[in-house]
Amino acid sequence: MKVLIVFSSSELGGAERSLSRMAIASQEVDYRLATLYGEGPWCDWICSQGREPLVLGRGRANGGLMLGAFWRLIQHVHSHPVDVIYVCGARAALLLRLLRIFLPSVKLVHGVRWNPDSNSRLDRFFRLVERFMHPLVDAWITNSAIAKQTLVSRCGIPTERVFVIYNGLESLPAGVPPLSERPLEVLTVANLNPRKGHREYLQVVRDVLKAVPDAKFAFVGRDDMNGEVQQAIAEAGLSGHVSCEGFQADVSPWFRRARVFVLPSLWNEGCPTAILEAMSFAIPCVAFAMDGIPELVEDGDHGILLQRGDYSGMTAAIIRMLTDDGKASKLGIRGRKRVHLHFSLENTAALHSVAFNKVLLSSSE
Known part of the structure; x- marks a missing residue:
């Protein structure tokens, strides 16, 4: 199974760090890691881990999302087919679902790394988009049960299409002082x-x-x-x-x-x-x-x-x-x-594999 993880940032934040670690550690899924921005700290860190990031943006500045990056993503998937695109970022997920016509055989999974339950403008817009456009997404993965509850109760997403998978750590640090x-x-x-x-x-x-x-x-x-x-x-x-x-x-x-x-x-x-x-x-x-x-x-x-x-x-x-x-x-x-x-990284990777397999299985039934 081939999965392309797409980040909407080249910064090295919690989502980028935790999901990249999971992908690198996974033994069951063939992951490729991509960013819709240009070069940045995340790219440097991925290279230090012995992996080559797919950089779809241009330059090192993290400005707004560029349509050119999405076109390069589509071209890459056509030349290097994948089963699933796992996208993190509300705006990136919105644009990708609108461009699905160019990727008819690829499943789209939206990673929601926060609880979108606040009254902020971003969360209100997010809930509106999900309520009316969720049929264009195959599944969601949240890293908290409360976020799943929000997607189901406030966005009308079927509960069976939302998977809760917590972040994980590779191992406990040794030699920790009292x-x-x-x-x-x-x-x-x-x-x-x-x-x-x-x-x-x-x-x-x-x-x-x-x-x-x-x-x-x-x-x-x-x-x-x-x-x-x-x-x-x-x-x-x-x-x-x-x-x-x-x-x-x-x-x-x-x-x-x-x-x-x-x-x-x-x-x-x-x-x-x-x-x-x-x-x-x-x-x-x-x-x-x-x-x-x-x-x-x-x-x-x-x-x-x-x-x-x-x-x-x-x-x-x-x-x-x-x-x-x-x-x-x-x-x-x-x-x-x-x-x-x-909260082991091994468990996080295994649960992602299960979720992606269920998404692919449901489409073949």
Whole structure:
């Protein structure tokens, strides 16, 4: 079975990283990895993994989607036939379904990597498109059960055409130091984006420092806000306590140092790979109980989940994780075990193979 995974970005975000790892590790499906943009960090990373990416865009700038990239995609599929196109990105999925007339024998699977349940303009448009145009898609793969629920209940998509497959990690990191031996560092791995809640989270940082003045906070991720977060850090007088590390292809050094992992996202989460990675390093996680996060972290067992917007509760949770080594270590160890048992890359790859086979089988019946 040949599957072409098509990303609508050449950045190295959570979706690009997790699905590419799955494709590289798969033994059952012949995957090809493509981007509709030009060269970018994802392309460089794929090359470092010993694979050659299919670059359909031009240049290195990630501007708007170009029709030329879709035409090159169609030409590539005609010269290198595939059974399934697995596309990630709402706009890319919309255009591909409109161009299916040129690919009559190829099945189209839409990867939905977030819960499209918010009232944002993008999510409202997404739900409208899916409601009226879902017959042009053969199947959907979500990485959270809550996202499937949204597709079924709010978009009218038949439940049997939506598969839930969580992200997975290849293996547990070895030589992980005990939490008590790590510095008082609180880690957030997420691109600097309004929906990730970095600016709002700074009030929590300020309050935590009143109780734990030696604490340090690290933000790792691409800056999509043109320096707004860094400016807010400086204006709050937190420059000596909060560092913005930018995009990092390898985040493991930060995970090895972190005592607590915090994801302050406000909406649109599916199955954050960063949370799974933190749990694999035996780090207790603190986040809001929204979208797909409660499907990964059970409150009180692997971390602490708060109601969205409960910043005083988040402050208290971080302080406790920094000062109660026994409790923090217990949550971290349980989280690491949970990742090992339920979120392996091998299982993710196997479930994708099953889903694609069902899609191909249903079309032949």
